[in-house]
Amino acid sequence: MILKIAWRNIWRSRTRSLVVIGAIIVGIWAEIFLMSFSEGMVKSYIDNAIQSEISHIQLHQPDFLKDKEVKYVIDDASSLQQALQSTAHVKAATVRSLSNAMIASAKGARGVQIKAVDPANESAVTRIDTKVVEGEYFSEGKKNQILLGRSLAEKMNIKIRSKIVLTFTNLNGDITAAAFRVVGLYETDNTMVDDAVVYTTRQDFNKVLGGGDIAHEAALFLEDPEYLDTVFSVLQAQFPNLKVETYKQISPEIALFDSQMQLSTTIFTVILMLALVFGIINTMLMAVLERIKELGMLMAVGMNKARVFFMIMFETIMLGLVAGPIGLGLAYLTVLYFNHTGIDLGNWSEAMRQFGMSRVVYTTIRPSMFTELAIAVILTALIGSIYPALKAIRLRPVEAIRRI
């Protein structure tokens, strides 16, 4: 009966209840949309970073990680590549020779990192071949080919098919220069990478470095990220002389970014819930004040304080129960929609690319978010109902009835 009264009371002032219900719906919707948007952004950032830069797991000489000197090489790199490639759950593996270099043009000189790669393996891991936007990827038979980031080429005013000179330290510690022909320009979602990394072939670069089948870095891509820890342990046991690292160790900023995003969503959630709490308190307080006489009468005829308290509380929870499913449903549809079509950030895309994010964000969501939010809304309604309900039971029946 108390439930029945509570339910009917909600519809006594229809407009007011609908406003609150509407506010809760919009709140839930905005909340889920924002969460899914930031999840999507984090995911795209991580996926981008893993796909085009760091891969899932990397291996280096331990000393190379400390000093980044070219002399800390992995010998017999091709067989390492094959060993990695044939490890279970590894989709693709590649090895690279790395070196810091100066690139010079009429516009001046810049520091870059040379990644000397095996063309086929590299494209299997980082799909760098698909990011060539002008000219072409490495082809057989040509010597000293080089790929530059488009933004770097623009800044240095280097034209495609022109010849450029790179200066670097060779394995003997001598400064060497070598000429390369620009065969293509690439563009990733991260301009910082595009400005700083140039690609050449390992075969040619090892010659000018003065080494044989050497590399500084091995990178591999997994069939599925869920195998990360398994493969990591296997490789660690298999290559005790090399330092094996997962993307989490290589790029702690990924984790940082993730937690930053989570923090801002949490802050948003708190603000939103606070707004909802105050909205609910306000509405329910009005509902209580309007009914002072009636509440006094109920207490006079024997409705005890606990029941009055719960009646007010139920009214509030019911508002949440009506609004909750609608809000969650709408949010689900929206997320589903943008999960398919994506949200084109258009004007923002340049800024996004600075940070290595793609211009289209696909909203993603963990199913647990829905449960969490449903609970949050009920809690919010509960908290919002406490004050008005207390107000109601503090009424003394005589005073309530006497009031005009």
Add this chain to the structure above:
Amino acid sequence: MKNIITKGITKVYNPDTIPVVALDGVDLEIEQGEFTAIVGPSGSGKTTLLNIIGGLDKPSHGSVTISGTEITKMRDNKLIEFRKEHIGFVFQAYNLIPVLTAEENVEFVMLLQNRPSAERDQRTTELLEAVGLGDKRNTRPAQLSGGQQQRVAVARALAPKPDFILADEPTANLDSKSTENLLDIMARLNHEEGITFVFSTHDQRVIDRAHRVITLVDGKIATDELQNPEK
């Protein structure tokens, strides 16, 4: 023994600011089966007295004992429970829960008492018939006339089988025909079922129907007389 005994009730409103003495030493005894009117000029303390007898308000001094239980010392929540079992109220207005039908209003207190549903249904039907509203059971208060609402209120007050029914100017908002009608019902319930009614009123025709008339003046009992009701 079902009775109400008040000893020296005094009620002072706003004792700290501008004290108003609403009741000044009221000694009273009301027995089961009475049909008693409390009368007196406006401001003489009728409402205050009924509220204190019914445990809605506390006296500044003195005690109220209902059927052997002193209610003046009870805590709020205990008092609510006590009222639920022993006292029925009919107010001048705002008696009914607007979102419930006549039937549900009558049933309400019985529900609070956890009475079995068969008993509730039977008693609700009985009482609505008794107050002549058998055909209005599914109507909400807003669709009932003032007189009909007061009759539902009487049925509601009777439903939990209280020892006493206290009514503060139950007919003040009613026209003379509805007043007559309500009084007939109250008198019949009093006569046939021995239900005790204590009501305050200004209306001479209502006063004439009472068996006992207590007159308050300035918070004191001026006269307390038995009479043979007309009709």
